[in-house]
Amino acid sequence: xxxxxxxxMNPLDLTNLIFAIFSEYSKxxxxxxxxxxxxxxxxxxxxxxxxxxxxxxxxxxxxxxxTQLSQNIITSFLTGARFIELKTVQDNDNIQVDKPCIYAAxxxxxxxxxxxxxxxxxxxxxxxSFLIILILQDILDLKxxxxxxxxxxxxxxxxxxxxxxxxxxxxxxKVNRFINELSGKGSKVKEIASKLIEILNQPFCQKFARNLGxxxxxxxxxxxxxxxxxxTQIVTLSTMHGTKPEEIETIIRxxxxxxxxxxxxxxNPTLLGYQKVKSLLHGHGFGYIKLSEESFAKDLYLxxxxxxxxxxxxxxxxxxxxxxxxxxxxxxxxxxxxxxxxMAYLSGRALFPxxxxxxxxxxxxxxxxxxxxxxxxxxxxxxxxLTNGIYPVTVVTDLLKPGxxxxxxxxxxxxxxxxxxxxxxxxxxxIATGKQYQKLMEHPFFPLEKKVINTKIPLxxxxxxxxxKSCPINQDVPLYLRFIEKKDYKNAIxxxxxxxxxxFITSKICTHFCxxxxxxxxYDKSIEIRNQKLLATKKGFNFLKEFINxxxxxxxxxxxxVAIVGAGPAGLSAANFLARTGxxxxxxxxxxKFGGIVNNAIPKFRIKRSEIEKDIELLKLLDxxxxxxxxxxxxxxxxxxxxxxxxxxxxxxxxKLDLEYNEGxxxxxxxxxxxxxxxxxxxxxxxxxxxxxxxSAMDAARAAKRIYKVKNVTVVYRRTENExxxxxxxxxxxxxxxxxxxxxxxxxxxxxxxxxxxIMQLSEKGIDGRRKAIxxxxxxxxxxxxxxxxxxxxxxxxxS
Numbered sequence: 024x025x026x027x028x029x030x031x032m033n034p035l036d037l038t039n040l041i042f043a044i045f046s047e048y049s050k051x052x053x054x055x056x057x058x059x060x061x062x063x064x065x066x067x068x069x070x071x072x073x074x075x076x077x078x079x080x081x082x083x084x085x086x087x088x089x090t091q092l093s094q095n096i097i098t099s100f101l102t103g104a105r106f107i108e109l110k111t112v113q114d115n116d117n118i119q120v121d122k123p124c125i126y127a128a129x130x131x132x133x134x135x136x137x138x139x140x141x142x143x144x145x146x147x148x149x150x151x152s153f154l155i156i157l158i159l160q161d162i163l164d165l166k167x168x169x170x171x172x173x174x175x176x177x178x179x180x181x182x183x184x185x186x187x188x189x190x191x192x193x194x195x196x197k198v199n200r201f202i203n204e205l206s207g208k209g210s211k212v213k214e215i216a217s218k219l220i221e222i223l224n225q226p227f228c229q230k231f232a233r234n235l236g237x238x239x240x241x242x243x244x245x246x247x248x249x250x251x252x253x254x255t256q257i258v259t260l261s262t263m264h265g266t267k268p269e270e271i272e273t274i275i276r277x278x279x280x281x282x283x284x285x286x287x288x289x290x291n292p293t294l295l296g297y298q299k300v301k302s303l304l305h306g307h308g309f310g311y312i313k314l315s316e317e318s319f320a321k322d323l324y325l326x327x328x329x330x331x332x333x334x335x336x337x338x339x340x341x342x343x344x345x346x347x348x349x350x351x352x353x354x355x356x357x358x359x360x361x362x363x364x365x366m367a368y369l370s371g372r373a374l375f376p377x378x379x380x381x382x383x384x385x386x387x388x389x390x391x392x393x394x395x396x397x398x399x400x401x402x403x404x405x406x407x408x409l410t411n412g413i414y415p416v417t418v419v420t421d422l423l424k425p426g427x428x429x430x431x432x433x434x435x436x437x438x439x440x441x442x443x444x445x446x447x448x449x450x451x452x453x454i455a456t457g458k459q460y461q462k463l464m465e466h467p468f469f470p471l472e473k474k475v476i477n478t479k480i481p482l483x484x485x486x487x488x489x490x491x492k493s494c495p496i497n498q499d500v501p502l503y504l505r506f507i508e509k510k511d512y513k514n515a516i517x518x519x520x521x522x523x524x525x526x527f528i529t530s531k532i533c534t535h536f537c538x539x540x541x542x543x544x545x546y547d548k549s550i551e552i553r554n555q556k557l558l559a560t561k562k563g564f565n566f567l568k569e570f571i572n573x574x575x576x577x578x579x580x581x582x583x584x585v586a587i588v589g590a591g592p593a594g595l596s597a598a599n600f601l602a603r604t605g606x607x608x609x610x611x612x613x614x615x616k617f618g619g620i621v622n623n624a625i626p627k628f629r630i631k632r633s634e635i636e637k638d639i640e641l642l643k644l645l646d647x648x649x650x651x652x653x654x655x656x657x658x659x660x661x662x663x664x665x666x667x668x669x670x671x672x673x674x675x676x677x678x679k680l681d682l683e684y685n686e687g688x689x690x691x692x693x694x695x696x697x698x699x700x701x702x703x704x705x706x707x708x709x710x711x712x713x714x715x716x717x718x719s720a721m722d723a724a725r726a727a728k729r730i731y732k733v734k735n736v737t738v739v740y741r742r743t744e745n746e747x748x749x750x751x752x753x754x755x756x757x758x759x760x761x762x763x764x765x766x767x768x769x770x771x772x773x774x775x776x777x778x779x780x781x782i783m784q785l786s787e788k789g790i791d792g793r794r795k796a797i798x799x800x801x802x803x804x805x806x807x808x809x810x811x812x813x814x815x816x817x818x819x820x821x822x823s
Contacts, residue, residue, distance in 0.1 A: 037219060055094050060509070071442055079105045081415045085418065086110050104435075105181065112142050113136075114195040116145075150212055183258070184202070184255050207252050213249070257286075290385075299380070354374055355368055376451065394414075416438070490537035519560065524600065527557075527560055527637050582607060585606045598642055615651060692720070695726070710734065710807055713810075724738050727811060736762050743766045780805060
């Protein structure tokens with residue numbers, strides 16, 4: 024069968040575009056698959072004046088795949104873009120672009136530049152989307168409500184045209200007409216506004232407006248249809264790498280003087296020079312990216328760029344216009360992707376430190392120069408960029424990652440704050456620091472070479488979610504996340520509870536293999552699955568109780584008695600499933616409180632007692648009985664009529680530390696944590712050492728740090744951070760609490776408040792994939808008023 028996929032873009036006409044938007048919203052409350060929950064409604068905090076126009080937010084989308092078709096532009100606006108740079112047009116609009124033309128597994132690469140549409144098509148798309156945004160902004164309440172009446176019809180958002188690439192091409196008849204039409208000097212805007220009025224007066228559209236309790240802004244549309252209106256009065260100039268300085272300056276003068284347009288010059292990262300750019304890439308782990316020295320040799324030099332900008336600022340001021348720069352254009356690299364072509368143009372996070380260095384140089388030279396930014400901007404750095412006086416900020420590559428436009432929604436939320444418009448000097452290296460700008464080829468917790476699923480994928484089921492497969496109970500994570508996205512917490516908690524009888528406990532202390540195996544971790548961070556589960560559990564808890572009470576009516580009792588010894592997570596889970604299938608279940612627990620080690624040993628700063636009680640409450644709804652009684656003989660329960668007995672006493676006995684001398688204050692980690700939870704007085708002294716590398720060690724260390732008079736807590740572990748068995752989250756929490764770590768240390772003796780440790784080294788990986796700790800014969804002495812031993816637990820033996 025012939026492949027129905029086509030390489031040519033075919034825009035929707037205005038009638039079908041309106042019909043598609045209104046139909047989908049009426050049916051599902053979404054537009055282009057973006058739920059109304061993710062339509063961004065700015066507060067008044069982020070509102071700024073930009074070159075005479077009001078921006079509700081200083082963020083948006085850069086010229087690229089998100090500003091080509093009307094659907095893309097409208098979706099960008101809905102999710103938070105208010106500064107919208109339209110895809111670049113050029114005189115030669117008959118270019119055939121090979122597909123694929125974008126590669127963005129991590130950093131981005133592209134082999135195309137301008138829009139794939141004909142100029143007349145692009146013009147139609149840009150006007151269509153502008154007018155539709157005016158309507159949606161009004162009837163969906165997507166703009167900031169203010170007392171002052173604005174003179175601008177497009178109050179709150181700004182369209183910016185982008186043109187290239189040569190003086191001759193920009194002055195051509197096609198591009199000249201495009202500029203004039205977008206500037207409101209032609210008839211196209213009036214023509215499309217009139218057509219839109221006709222469409223909105225049709226019964227289907229009128230019914231849509233009535234159902235919303237709104238009226239279309241016909242007064243605005245009629246004004247545009249009569250007088251026309253400038254879609255944009257700002258243009259971004261994009262020139263080819265290697266364009267001569269004289270030509271760049273000539274184009275700028277033409278745009279300012281003849282076309283009377285506020286102008287933004289897109290500058291190239293090559294301004295830093297080959298060696299500087301290469302050094303920055305290597306320093307951030309992107310040394311595998313191959314550069315072409317020739318691209319740097321032919322491109323504009325920094326001093327010449329300064330001269331061009333200086334004269335452009337003067338010329339703009341003379342004309343009562345504005346001039347600024349955009350940092351930065353993409354960076355030409357040797358193509359190493361599967362795309363066609365010798366060169367591929369770099370974007371995304373690898374470009375961020377480079378472009379920020381360029382911005383720093385221009386800010387030092389021109390104190391009040393407007394610097395727009397688009398090079399690896401994302402939700403992690405948007406505040407840093409804006410607070411340093413760099414705005415507006417636009418994104419592209421980040422939106423090509425899973426989540427798509429919803430990433431823009433998160434960026435908009437973070438950018439919605441009161442922004443100082445002061446142009447500050449800043450240090451690029453201080454902003455572009457941290458692991459988010461490093462390409463980690465061997466991450467200690469998430470090794471890139473790791474397969475997330477070890478089993479074979481079935482022949483006719485080519486997609487398996489690793490979060491489901493890696494979960495010990497095969498929880499349907501994608502399904503409950505979809506319900507949470509729609510704020511349908513009732514169905515979300517039903518999906519969770521179907522396989523997980525302890526939703527509160529597992530929302531706080533689950534090992535969350537689902538997150539360790541999330542495919543997003545290879546280029547981003549995992550979805551916060553556990554936190555989302557907690558949200559659904561809190562929001563859906565009352566409904567879950569109602570659901571259990573209803574389902575309980577359908578349970579057929581079999582009158583078979585089952586005893587469960589131990590009220591920890593295993594015992595509670597077994598009781599839940601058995602009770603749901605008709606068994607008469609009783610749980611026996613020797614401790615006063617139910618919940619096992621979760622309640623008695625895990626510190627309260629990790630999980631609240633009230634949360635544990637809520638999971639137990641669900642069991643009581645199922646008529647599970649609880650008894651505080653120590654059971655040491657199976658026969659005892661048999662005599663009481665229990666047909667089946669489940670032993671779920673857990674591993675509560677701490678392993679002993681083998682020391683040559685043991686003459687000091689040694690604590691068992693489990694007993695210590697019990698005493699800590701019961702708020703008993705514990706005298707540890709000032710210097711505390713915790714031996715071990717698991718979660719119990721992290722809990723003990725963090726608890727010890729909170730005890731009166733304790734000054735320093737150090738964790739001693741015989742391997743390195745890479746082999747640490749503790750959850751990454753618990754390790755990072757310990758560091759945040761001020762816990763120190765001494766890796767490759769094996770305790771051998773403890774006396775006179777001194778712990779002697781042998782310094783270890785690691786062997787090569789063995790058959791089991793682990794590296795053994797090998798003694799070196801060298802030692803280190805550590806001060807220790809107390810030692811807490813947390814080297815693992817084992818099962819106790821007290822049954823007969």
